[in-house]
Ligand SMILES: NC(=O)C1=CN([C@@H]2O[C@H](COP(=O)(O)OP(=O)(O)OC[C@H]3O[C@@H](n4cnc5c(N)ncnc54)[C@H](OP(=O)(O)O)[C@@H]3O)[C@@H](O)[C@H]2O)C=CC1
């Protein structure tokens with residue numbers, strides 16, 4: 001049996017770039033839609049009496065370009081935040097598709113973070129035209145996903161304003177400062193603005209990304225502009241009901257849940 005190849009997070013971080021990740025995620029969505037990939041519903045193992053979860057996410061793809069059989073194993077340990085560790089940690093296993101032998105184990109934490117933001121970028125690209133001038137992005141949250149969404153969206157769309165609201169306001173301020181510094185270094189002109197109030201944060205937004213672990217709604221549908229596109233990062237224990245917007249059945253919001261296979265068929 002050949003040795004199992006290990007790919008560390010350092011190597012992964014050197015390889016990842018937004019153009020490749022966004023196009024790989026878009027291609028993966030097309031492959032799933034057009035049945036060149038098998039992606040079953042993930043399994044969820046919750047450790048009793050805790051909020052800690054192990055997810056198993058297997059998949060198989062077979063196209064002219066590549067064949068791969070793999071499984072991502074992800075843990076969600078919310079209390080890691082207090083230990084200065086990411087609450088989500090992941091590893092990706094790749095198997096030989098002829099023998100089933102394990103061939104590669106790679107760190108999947110950074111890939112998971114990038115993949116999640118790239119999926120929002122692809123959804124936004126197809127649902128909402130944000131390439132015209134003067135568009136505003138609102139981000140709810142200031143953790144891992146908030147930061148990576150801001151980076152991914154600016155890479156792809158160039159919003160002129162990015163609004164950030166977070167339960168702990170100081171973290172929204174810190175994130176805005178960091179993103180503003182980076183954009184100034186790159187010579188771009190967008191503005192990053194922390195908000196104390198969620199309604200103020202979202203009311204001018206053309207696109208909203210919710211990136212919190214909140215289990216109750218944070219945004220009321222009456223606060224947002226008609227035609228707004230909302231990308232919801234969805235996982236908590238009560239995930240079925242937590243896209244963190246408060247809506248009613250008569251109000252049309254462009255939620256990511258509207259995505260159907262046809263959006264990604266070429
Ligand atoms: N990281 C990843 O790769 C992925 C994450 N996700 C999902 O995205 C969401 C965010 O994950 P991530 O960014 O990694 O987590 P972080 O721990 O980095 O950030 C969590 C964010 O949620 C906020 N928050 C937590 N509880 C509440 C609450 N009750 N009300 C309001 N805000 C709250 C925190 O605010 P505060 O600063 O005040 O604590 C913080 O802004 C989670 O639902 C996660 O499952 C999904 C796919 C991948």
Ligand SMILES: O=C(O)C1=NCCCC1
Nearest residue numbers: 055074076088112234235
């Ligand atoms: O990889 C993903 O997708 C995840 N979704 C929910 C939380 C764990 C990671």
